[in-house]
Amino acid sequence: xxxxxxxxxxxxxxxxxxxxxxxxxxxxxxxxxxxxxxxxxxxxxxxxxxxxxxxxxxxxxxxxxxxxxxxxxxxxxxxxxxxxxxxxxxxxxxxxxxxxxxxxxxxxxxxxxxxxxxxxxxxxxxxxxxxxxxxxxxxxxxxxxxxxxxxxxxxxxxxxxxxxxxx
Amino acid sequence: xxxxxxxxxxxxxxxxxxxxxxxxxxxxxxxxxxxxxxxxxxxxxxxxxxxxxxxxxxxxxxxxxxxxxxxxxxxxxxxxxxxxxxxxxxxxxxxxxxxxxxxxxxxxxxxxxxxxxxxxxxxxxxxxxxxxxxxxxxxxxxxxxxxxxxxxxxxxxxxxxxxxxxx
Amino acid sequence: xxxxxxxxxxxxxxxxxxxxxxxxxxxxxxxxxxxxxxxxxxxxxxxxxxxxxxxxxxxxxxxxxxxxxxxxxxxxxxxxxxxxxxxxxxxxxxxxxxxxxxxxxxxxxxxxxxxxxxxxxxxxxxxxxxxxxxxxxxxxxxxxxxxxxxxxxxxxxxxxxxxxxxx
Amino acid sequence: xxxxxxxxxxxxxxxxxxxxxxxxxxxxxxxxxxxxxxxxxxxxxxxxxxxxxxxxxxxxxxxxxxxxxxxxxxxxxxxxxxxxxxxxxxxxxxxxxxxxxxxxxxxxxxxxxxxxxxxxxxxxxxxxxxxxxxxxxxxxxxxxxxxxxxxxxxxxxxxxxxxxxxx
Numbered sequence: 226x227x228x229x230x231x232x233x234x235x236x237x238x239x240x241x242x243x244x245x246x247x248x249x250x251x252x253x254x255x256x257x258x259x260x261x262x263x264x265x266x267x268x269x270x271x272x273x274x275x276x277x278x279x280x281x282x283x284x285x286x287x288x289x290x291x292x293x294x295x296x297x298x299x300x301x302x303x304x305x306x307x308x309x310x311x312x313x314x315x316x317x318x319x320x321x322x323x324x325x326x327x328x329x330x331x332x333x334x335x336x337x338x339x340x341x342x343x344x345x346x347x348x349x350x351x352x353x354x355x356x357x358x359x360x361x362x363x364x365x366x367x368x369x370x371x372x373x374x375x376x377x378x379x380x381x382x383x384x385x386x387x388x389x390x391x392x
Numbered sequence: 393x394x395x396x397x398x399x400x401x402x403x404x405x406x407x408x409x410x411x412x413x414x415x416x417x418x419x420x421x422x423x424x425x426x427x428x429x430x431x432x433x434x435x436x437x438x439x440x441x442x443x444x445x446x447x448x449x450x451x452x453x454x455x456x457x458x459x460x461x462x463x464x465x466x467x468x469x470x471x472x473x474x475x476x477x478x479x480x481x482x483x484x485x486x487x488x489x490x491x492x493x494x495x496x497x498x499x500x501x502x503x504x505x506x507x508x509x510x511x512x513x514x515x516x517x518x519x520x521x522x523x524x525x526x527x528x529x530x531x532x533x534x535x536x537x538x539x540x541x542x543x544x545x546x547x548x549x550x551x552x553x554x555x556x557x558x559x
Numbered sequence: 560x561x562x563x564x565x566x567x568x569x570x571x572x573x574x575x576x577x578x579x580x581x582x583x584x585x586x587x588x589x590x591x592x593x594x595x596x597x598x599x600x601x602x603x604x605x606x607x608x609x610x611x612x613x614x615x616x617x618x619x620x621x622x623x624x625x626x627x628x629x630x631x632x633x634x635x636x637x638x639x640x641x642x643x644x645x646x647x648x649x650x651x652x653x654x655x656x657x658x659x660x661x662x663x664x665x666x667x668x669x670x671x672x673x674x675x676x677x678x679x680x681x682x683x684x685x686x687x688x689x690x691x692x693x694x695x696x697x698x699x700x701x702x703x704x705x706x707x708x709x710x711x712x713x714x715x716x717x718x719x720x721x722x723x724x725x726x
Numbered sequence: 727x728x729x730x731x732x733x734x735x736x737x738x739x740x741x742x743x744x745x746x747x748x749x750x751x752x753x754x755x756x757x758x759x760x761x762x763x764x765x766x767x768x769x770x771x772x773x774x775x776x777x778x779x780x781x782x783x784x785x786x787x788x789x790x791x792x793x794x795x796x797x798x799x800x801x802x803x804x805x806x807x808x809x810x811x812x813x814x815x816x817x818x819x820x821x822x823x824x825x826x827x828x829x830x831x832x833x834x835x836x837x838x839x840x841x842x843x844x845x846x847x848x849x850x851x852x853x854x855x856x857x858x859x860x861x862x863x864x865x866x867x868x869x870x871x872x873x874x875x876x877x878x879x880x881x882x883x884x885x886x887x888x889x890x891x892x893x
Contacts, residue, residue: 266479277703284704301479304484309476312468338393370610370618372706379707380714444870451871536778537785539873546874547881600813605772635813643810646767646802 226253230359231350233258234340236295238324240307242314248293248322250356257353257378262297262326262338264350265313266304273365274347275317280368281375282321290375294323297338297346308371351375354383397526400425400519401507403462405491407474409481415460415489417523424457424545425519429464429493429505432480433471434513440532441514442484447535451554457542461490464505464513469495509545519543521550564693566688567592567676570629572658574641576648580690582656584625584690591624591712592686596631596660596672599647600638601680607699608681612700613666615709616655624709628657631672631680647669690715728784731860734759734853735841737796739825743815749769749823751857758791758879759853761838763798763827766814767805768847774866775848782867782876783822790828791876798839798847803829846883852876855884 241247251259261278263270275294282292296330298305307325314323326335341350344363351360351374360374400417408414417425428445430437442461449459451552465472481490493502508517511530518527518541527541567584575581584592594613597604609628616626632639640672641659648657660669675684678697685694685708734751734832742748751759762779764771776795783793810827815824827836842851845864852861852875861875 251477264482266432268484280703284701284707301475301483304473304475306471306473308430308468308471309433310471312471314704316433316468318433321603368702369614372708373618373702373710373713374706376707376710377714380711447870451868487808534785534871536781536873538878539870539875540785540880541873543874543877544881547878600810600817602817635809638807638809638813640805640807640810642766642802642805646805650767651769651804662761674849 230357232356233260233350233358234295234337236260236324236334237327237340238295239327240325242311242323243320244322248291248324250352253291254356255354255383256288257285257354257375259290259375260295260341260348260350260352261292262295262341262343262348262350264296264298264300264305264346265309266301269365270347274349275319275369277368278362278364279317279319281371283374285375285379287321289379292321294319294321295326295337295350296323297326297335297343298328299334299338299345302333304334351378353378354381397524399470399523400427400517400525401504403427403460403491404494404503404507405462406494409478409490409494410487411489415458415491417519421459421523422521422550423455424452424521424542425541426459427462427517427519428459429462429510429513429515429517431463431465431467431472431513432476433468436532437514440487441516444535444538445488446484446486446531448538451539452542452546453503454488456546459488461486461488462493462504463490464493464501464502464510465495466501466505466513469500495545518545520545522554564691566690567594567684567692570594570658571661571674573661574631576645576657577654578656578689579655582625582658584686587625588690589688589717590622591619591688591709593624593626593709594629594675594684594686595626596629596675596677596680596682596684598630598634598639598680599643600635603699604681608652608683610668611700611702611705612655613651613653615705618706619709619713621630621655623708623713626655628653628655629660629671629683631660631669631677632662633668633672633679636667640675687712688715693706731858733857734836734851734859735762737761737794737825738837738841739796741788741826743812743824744821745823749792749825751853754792755767756791756855756884758786758855758876760791760793760876761796761842761851761853762793763796763842763847763849763851765797765806765842765847766810767802769810770843770866771848773784775850776820778867778869778872779822780818780820782872785873786876786880790880793822795820795822796827796838798827798836798844798849799823799829800835800839803834812833821858852879854879855882 259281263274278292296310326337328335349362353359426448427546430441463477493504496503516529520526593615597608613627630644660670660671683696683700687693737770760782764775772857779793797811827838829836854860
């Protein structure tokens with residue numbers, strides 16, 4: 226896990242799937258949040274990141290550990306469409322909430338990706354019950370280690386998380 | 393392999409990638425042809441069919457065993473675009489020729505898929521040196537068995553293939 | 560995890576590998592212990608249980624999460640020898656402590672396996688910092704879920720473990 | 727495949743499993759023979775070589791492509807026993823004939839392994855219908871390529887094999 230601890234920036238989304246209303250991190254305090262950034266046209270996202278996000282969603286109680294997918298379109302902009310993502314979600318039977326990252330008029334990197342300083346996809350961010358970023362990685366992640374990190378975060382009460390974050 | 397033997401219908405393509413000119417089966421007589429039909433938004437295609445096609449392309453000499461990809465868009469038409477396929481080919485580093493199946497004004501099934509009576513994706517068709525269909529399957533295919541079938545077809549001279557096809 | 564909580568019975572070993580002295584659970588209080596029972600001649604042990612035990616050993620700090628292998632020879636007694644296990648440990652490059660379960664003159668089930676009421680191999684037992692059994696399963700186990708369970712146990716102080724076990 | 731072609735040396739076996747009489751290559755002329763050398767205490771044999779041999783046995787008609795396993799005990803002699811191999815064959819549900827290579831009083835390398843100049847396990851040897859060695863490799867082998875090589879050999883008549891071997 227990272228040594229420096231900072232608040233997870235709020236998500237900026239163009240649109241959402243698998244939820245009847247937009248999700249705000251501020252509304253998820255008290256839960257552990259797994260933010261899984263991916264692209265449909267990124268091979269490692271499709272082979273590793275997305276199936277792992279689905280496994281996390283199926284393994285933990287969603288109101289204790291909430292998985293959020295983020296389609297962080299930072300390349301192949303002309304190839305992406307909301308219809309494509311919708312079909313992908315249907316075909317891969319993804320059940321967790323997924324946002325399209327808000328496009329940025331100033332450049333190719335969409336807003337949420339920019340705020341988190343993600344360097345590509347797949348990227349994974351673990352956010353504790355108080356809203357602090359506790360892990361942030363690029364690329365494929367080992368299930369056993371990730372499970373341990375999520376499992377450890379679930380054991381933190383909000384009070385304990387506060388102490389850890391302040392340490 | 394199938395018992396009934398029929399000529400492989402000619403391909404009808406909207407456009408091609410990884411080749412500087414359209415491929416016609418009639419121009420490939422004397423070679424074994426592996427026709428691999430897939431869709432970018434089909435999970436089994438992406439996990440099994442497409443990587444297997446790439447492995448075949450890398451395992452055999454292309455002028456002896458020619459792999460042709462066919463993007464058979466029979467669903468999610470609004471989600472598909474040539475730009476999406478182009479990005480997919482780039483990201484998955486596919487090197488074999490790939491055609492977009494010719495859309496059909498009369499319905500959702502594109503023309504080549506219709507001619508071959510493919511029932512979905514991934515579909516795999518083995519065509520012998522004389523142009524006869526020798527195998528036609530839907531879904532994931534075992535590498536060992538498929539390798540054996542391709543290896544057997546490569547040993548047929550055009551004359552031998554003629555005898556087998558006539559049997 | 561199991562609902563009923565009981566103390567983990569002490570290990571009874573014929574001999575040990577990868578440690579210069581026998582391990583007693585009573586000497587490991589304060590640590591999480593992963594007890595991984597296997598047999599060299601059990602296919603699921605070799606394909607799943609043993610590599611997972613090695614991954615756990617490599618993922619966690621051994622003095623926080625201690626992995627112990629147990630060769631629970633309950634079948635093929637005539638095929639087993641300490642020399643065979645020694646060669647297996649060498650060839651599979653296993654680094655965690657491994658015991659040969661104490662044979663039982665009264666029957667085929669060795670003593671530790673009998674005490675734990677293991678029904679076969681691979682079997683996995685999670686023991687918390689106070690020495691209570693918190694999970695006990697037969698067969699292959701999912702990495703993500705197991706990681707979460709171990710990660711959660713690592714967050715328990717001895718005091719917290721006491722409260723949980725007493726609940 | 728190898729460029730130089732030589733007759734496959736006859737097998738020398740201490741004992742056999744899964745067959746009611748010893749197999750001689752001279753008695754298998756007309757068939758393609760896949761000789762798969764392995765050791766129970768060799769990780770790559772167990773993970774790759776042995777399951778692949780079983781797949782070959784299940785994919786091809788045994789009287790056309792005959793798989794023969796060879797337990798080539800060249801290390802860990804004190805750990806090996808016929809009882810161990812018998813239990814392994816039972817647990818892994820192997821159905822093809824398997825020989826224990828004949829031990830060599832003069833050194834650690836058993837006789838068949840020595841005759842074939844195998845450098846370790848797993849080793850794989852493809853023998854054509856006339857009894858010539860056509861492939862000989864050490865280590866894990868790709869299913870697609872191996873399937874193609876076996877499939878090609880099956881298409882050779884004895885007469886054709888004679889021409890190829892003489893070339």
